[in-house]
Amino acid sequence: MKLPESVLVLIHTPQRDVLLLERNDALRGWQSVTGSRASADEPLRDTAVREVAEETGIVIGSAAVPATRLVDLDRRHVYEILPAWAHRYAPGITHNTEHVFTLQVDRGTPVRLSPHEHLRFEWLPWRDAAARCFSRTNAAAILDLGATAR
Numbered sequence: 001m002k003l004p005e006s007v008l009v010l011i012h013t014p015q016r017d018v019l020l021l022e023r024n025d026a027l028r029g030w031q032s033v034t035g036s037r038a039s040a041d042e043p044l045r046d047t048a049v050r051e052v053a054e055e056t057g058i059v060i061g062s063a064a065v066p067a068t069r070l071v072d073l074d075r076r077h078v079y080e081i082l083p084a085w086a087h088r089y090a091p092g093i094t095h096n097t098e099h100v101f102t103l104q105v106d107r108g109t110p111v112r113l114s115p116h117e118h119l120r121f122e123w124l125p126w127r128d129a130a131a132r133c134f135s136r137t138n139a140a141a142i143l144d145l146g147a148t149a150r
Contacts, residue, residue: 002036002088004081004096007048008138009033009070010145011056013107018129018142021055021118026084028119029134032142034098045072048101056121057112058105065105075100075144077137100141 010032011019020030035051037044048070049060061067077098081089111121124132126146133139 001090003040004036004089004093005044006034006036006096006098007044007051007101008077008098008141009048009052009101009103010141011052011058011103011105012126012145013109013123014104015107016126016146017107017123018126018145019056019105019111020122020124020129020132021113022120022122024115024117024119027134030122030132031135031138032133034138036096044099045070045101048072048103052103055114055117058103058109060103064109065103069104071102071104073100073102073141075141077140079137098137102145 018032020032022028022030033051033055035047035054037047038050052058052060058065060070077100078095079098081094081096113121126142130139130142133142
């Protein structure tokens with residue numbers, strides 16, 4: 001069963017282009033990197049590092065992407081779990097807490113998708129990325145990123 005605590009990682013360039021991934025499921029929506037904690041004692045930062053590597057192939061802590069570029073914004077969103085995904089959680093779990101991180105990468109950083117999770121990716125200017133997200137919390141986090149990164 002999934003834990004009701006996850007990370008949202010906004011991967012972006014210094015120019016504020018944001019990486020979005022198209023889901024490979026019935027929803028087929030666009031989103032940033034997301035994922036749940038593997039265990040209750042997994043540090044959220046480790047969850048973010050793991051999910052970025054699994055979903056994009058980007059290795060945080062490598063020479064190309066120093067660990068200091070992963071920033072915990074100390075921002076949380078609590079939202080109701082969609083009925084289509086409720087079966088992934090223990091009975092009675094109705095809400096998830098999402099912790100927001102950013103990861104700045106250089107323009108041209110290679111992306112290797114996990115084919116069972118995503119169909120394709122795009123780098124979009126932050127406003128366009130926010131408009132394309134299916135998740136309101138993801139869109140809000142991208143708008144905050146764009147507004148504060150001036």
